[in-house]
């Protein structure tokens with residue numbers, strides 16, 4: 727399978743490196759493009775054995791699956807530039823924030839097969855969380871192919887497109903919230919006397935472990951929290967502080983803000 731990335735930034739790099747590590751494809755079967763001023767990004771792809779180009783057209787001509795990995799304001803320009811090169815043999819996989827399938831289908835030739843994906847950067851280490859929605863002209867096997875690719879780098883579920891903005895707010899942007907949590911937990915450890923590197927490792931493993939507990943036991947996170955909080959113990963004292971400072975509300979509102987931003991990005995492109 728020949729995979730092309732139009733846009734060679736952070737999410738494209740994470741997916742490409744994850745696909746190679748997972749054995750879904752080889753470096754030489756990947757090609758990536760970005761503008762000439764970003765040659766460092768193409769060097770990153772080059773270091774993985776991938777082909778690189780400053781021409782988006784070349785990427786599309788040489789690929790079967792084309793991953794559209796540019797920021798939303800760039801999408802109309804890129805599609806105007808390369809739409810005519812797409813054939814029904816291409817599968818377009820867009821990871822662009824907020825851009826609806828119907829917009830992509832309108833901009834591309836009539837039978838172009840389109841799938842919209844919301845991945846996240848931990849795909850790089852095969853712990854990604856992705857969802858996808860299929861366009862109106864996909865053929866048999868496209869959904870399975872996208873699921874296979876994304877499952878190789880984490881978990882992946884097909885969802886109705888109406889849920890993608892909410893997914894963006896949760897798992898698409900979510901790693902950023904969790905890095906802040908790790909950094910802050912480590913600060914707490916340092917405040918209480920731990921060396922910084924140990925504090926970061928403990929904080930990161932604690933988040934990883936808690937996530938695995940939820941996924942692998944199937945128990946509700948509230949019940950797992952109760953297991954940690956012994957009567958009159960240390961944890962329940964800490965939980966009271968988290969509640970007092972509004973951690974839950976902060977996380978709920980973070981997801982909401984990112985989801986609304988995703989929705990807004992889509993509306994803006996539709997008007998342009």
Ligand SMILES: NC(=O)C1=CN([C@@H]2O[C@H](COP(=O)(O)OP(=O)(O)OC[C@H]3O[C@@H](n4cnc5c(N)ncnc54)[C@H](OP(=O)(O)O)[C@@H]3O)[C@@H](O)[C@H]2O)C=CC1
Nearest residue numbers: 733734735736737738760764795796797798821822823845
């Ligand atoms: N980062 C993340 O965690 C996630 C990102 N996404 C989505 O993926 C998309 C890419 O995000 P991300 O990788 O973070 O962004 P980056 O800014 O890291 O990468 C975008 C890349 O596209 C390049 N680019 C700009 N103009 C063009 C053009 N005309 N043709 C080809 N390439 C071009 C940029 O080059 P230059 O720098 O020169 O402009 C840059 O290399 C976005 O829509 C984002 O919302 C989705 C899920 C998660």
Ligand SMILES: O=C(O)[C@@H]1CCC=N1
Nearest residue numbers: 823894897898899900
């Ligand atoms: O911030 C962004 O635009 C992208 C979308 C999801 C995560 N990062």
